[in-house]
Amino acid sequence: MYLRKTNCAVQSALESQAAVVLLGPRQVGKTTLAMRIAELQPSVYLDLERDSDRQVLTEPDLYLDEQTGKLVILDEVQQMPGLFKSLRGQIDMRRRKGLRTGQFLLLGSASNVLLQQSAESLAGRVRYIEMPPLMLDEVGDDQINRLWLRGGFPDSFQAETEKSSMDWREDFLRTYLERDIPALGPRIPATTLRRFWTMLAHAQGGLLNAAALAEGLGVSGQTIGRYLDLLVDLMLVRRLQPWHENVGKRLVRSPKIFVKDSGLVHTLLGLGTTEALLGHPVVGGSWEGFCIEALIDAAPSGTQPFFYRTSAGAELDLVLRLPGHETWAIEIKRTTTPKVTRGFHLAAEDIAAERRLLVYAGGHEIPMTQGIRAIPLASATDLLRNLS
Structure with a gap:
């Protein structure tokens, strides 16, 4: 069992806010974390996917009045959108x-839906925390x-064998496609959405080409946008936006x-072993996505992530705009002999980057010229966490 950093963040937030919304995909550990917090204080837990627990909240104010002084934990709270008005009244x-402080802990696995519902009713009364899958540190x-x-x-990570890990991820995908996504309302055939998800995995780290995806699935570009919005909302896919501040440069838009979790990428592509992964064309994109998630998670709260690419070939895999507007330029390489291209130098100059990092697959820092640090992923995440 691993100690999750999110645990400390949630406990700290509950000490200063009346309500905390903990966001994250299913099976990431939100309920386990909530139960650990519940052990430390008088608490009550309701899972709003269970009919019996929803029945308890038929008259929410009557029930919640009785729980005054306890931490009320509501799991999958987006299942009862009408509850947020009652929560506002209860908090006030x-x-x-x-x-x-410390009145309500709300857990949810659909970010935009939950953010919209809670923002309308709980403005100024709630803090949002996103719980990612396990990270390197x-x-x-x-x-x-x-x-x-x-x-x-x-x-998946703790499974006894590679096969049992792969089987768990297959079950995870099937459950999302056949149960969880239909429960949110969208009527999308599971086979179609699985094909779409797999197409995204094949193109891991590539530019969005809605026309090609639409042609491959035999649907409209608008439908592709709807499918993508759904997977982004479920916190299963990242849409990394291009840097857009350089006037006079022809930037990719x-x-x-x-696909945010590297294990899901590999399952969608049938890659169950390290040997199979290293021999597959997706290996570079998979490593890039894995590193990007770790770096974004390690960055201080409020950091904005982008990538940078011009039509002339200047490119950065990741740009981090930190709070206070310091900018980091980051290149990611699945290699043990790190080198950067001229395009990296040009791009770093374009955005006036204060720090320039090359994150590579080796185990120690390698001296480089022109202010670049070539460092392992763990060292890069340590640098970012030490800023917090």
């Missing part, structure tokens, strides 16, 4: 009684290849698309 009533540097291959969902 408790404030008048002097109870200002939670499992240890020596586990990097296992984490890359299996991904960070705890049950399409986003880059990543």
